[in-house]
Amino acid sequence: MPLTLGLTGMDAATETAIKAAFADANPRLGNRWSLVPDSQADHVIVDMDSMYGPMSWLRLHAAGKTVIGLTNAPRTQADFRLPQPVDSAGVAALLQELATAAGEPLDLVAVDIPMSTPAPSDTPAPAGMTPAPVPQDPLPGEIVDQDEEAASPEQPAVPAPSAVAPPANVAPPEPAPAAEEAPTTLLGWLTSPQLQGRRRIVRGDVPLLIDADARTYHGPAQLKPLAGHFEGAVDAADLETVDEATWAGASAAAGAAQPLSRLVWFGALVSGGGQLAGGFAPDTRFQMLKWPQTEREYPKHFRIATVMMKGPATVAEIAEASGVPEADVTDFVNANLATGFADIERPPEPEPETSRASGLFGRLRGR
Missing domain, CATH: 3.40.50.2300 (Response regulator)
Structure with missing residues (x-):
C-alpha cells in the first residue's frame, strides 16, 4: 500500500x-x-x-x-x-x-543524513498566524509588565524605628488591609493567586488533581465528567493538599498533565448557565482575538468560533449567523473571555487634534 x-x-x-x-x-x-x-x-x-x-x-x-x-x-x-x-x-x-x-509499521534505520534542528523559539510568526495555548500559558491579569517593573525607581531605605522619633502631631497609621476573601467556587479558586501547590478535589467519584504552580491538572481526558466539580460551593478544606508520594501515584493513574487554562475554559463554560458573565449588556459586541482550541465534545463551538472570527457581533447576531442557540453562544463567549481568546469590541482611540489637521485640507483651513 x-x-x-x-x-x-x-x-x-x-x-x-x-x-x-x-x-x-x-x-x-x-x-x-x-x-x-x-x-x-x-x-x-x-x-x-x-x-x-x-x-x-x-x-x-x-x-x-x-x-x-x-x-x-x-x-x-x-x-x-x-x-x-x-x-x-x-x-x-x-x-x-x-x-x-495504516497497518504498515516502519522501523527507523541508520543513514548518514544529519537531523534537522528546530527553528529558534524567538523566530517571529508569519503574518496572519496566531500561536495556540500551551500548558504554561498565563491567564489574563497574571502577566507582569517587566519593562514597567524595571523602570520603577528603587525604593529608598527605611530607617529603623528606633532611629527616628515620630512627630507628636502625626496621625496613627492606618490599619493593614483585610486579607483577601477566599473564593467560593472552583472556578474562583482556579483564577485566584490563593490557590498554590498541589491539590486534590473529588466529587462524584471523579478525582481532579491540580498543580497550581505548574499551571497543569490531571483528570479525565473528556471535560464533561468534571462538570460536577463546578457546581456549588468549594472551600479551602475541599482542596486537599497532596504530598509528593501521593501525587506521584495519583497523577499517574489520572492521566497525562493538561493545561490549567483548559480547565478554566470549561469552568467558565458551565458556570454561566446561559447568562453573560461580567455584567455585560445584551448589546455588547464580542470578537475572537485568535482561533480557540475547540473541544470534540462541543462540535457546535466550531461554528460559533467561525462566525466570531469574522468580526465583532452581539450574542444574538452570532447565534443567528451560526444557527446555534443563544444560551450556547453565551457560554462559549464566557469561556473564551475567561481564557483571553475573546474580548469585547473596544472603540478606537480618538485621533489627536494635531494629526487631524496635518493634511492638505488642514493646512488650507489654517490659512
Whole structure:
C-alpha cells in the first residue's frame, strides 16, 4: 500500500521547513513515504494555528482524508498531531505513527543524513498566524509588565524605628488591609493567586488533581465528567493538599498533565448557565482575538468560533449567523473571555487634534 503525505493551509516558510524535515526523515524509514499534492494524498498536514487551518481540516475530514494538525497546542481536533517547531525527529515519529495506523509499521534505520534542528523559539510568526495555548500559558491579569517593573525607581531605605522619633502631631497609621476573601467556587479558586501547590478535589467519584504552580491538572481526558466539580460551593478544606508520594501515584493513574487554562475554559463554560458573565449588556459586541482550541465534545463551538472570527457581533447576531442557540453562544463567549481568546469590541482611540489637521485640507483651513 503506498503511503502518501500532503501539505495544505500553511505559509511558504512553514511548508519549506516541513519538506526539509521530511527529506531527512523519509530515508530513515526506507523511503516508504511519498510527498504528493494534498488532493492526491491519503494523509494531509494542516496548520491548525493559522486562521483558515480549522476550515481546511473540516474540508479534508469530510473528504475522508487522515488529517494531521500542525500546532503549538498540546492537543488538536485533527486525527493526529505534529508539534511546532518542526524537526526531522518529530516528522519521523509522525510517519511511523501514521504507518502503524495504516497497518504498515516502519522501523527507523541508520543513514548518514544529519537531523534537522528546530527553528529558534524567538523566530517571529508569519503574518496572519496566531500561536495556540500551551500548558504554561498565563491567564489574563497574571502577566507582569517587566519593562514597567524595571523602570520603577528603587525604593529608598527605611530607617529603623528606633532611629527616628515620630512627630507628636502625626496621625496613627492606618490599619493593614483585610486579607483577601477566599473564593467560593472552583472556578474562583482556579483564577485566584490563593490557590498554590498541589491539590486534590473529588466529587462524584471523579478525582481532579491540580498543580497550581505548574499551571497543569490531571483528570479525565473528556471535560464533561468534571462538570460536577463546578457546581456549588468549594472551600479551602475541599482542596486537599497532596504530598509528593501521593501525587506521584495519583497523577499517574489520572492521566497525562493538561493545561490549567483548559480547565478554566470549561469552568467558565458551565458556570454561566446561559447568562453573560461580567455584567455585560445584551448589546455588547464580542470578537475572537485568535482561533480557540475547540473541544470534540462541543462540535457546535466550531461554528460559533467561525462566525466570531469574522468580526465583532452581539450574542444574538452570532447565534443567528451560526444557527446555534443563544444560551450556547453565551457560554462559549464566557469561556473564551475567561481564557483571553475573546474580548469585547473596544472603540478606537480618538485621533489627536494635531494629526487631524496635518493634511492638505488642514493646512488650507489654517490659512
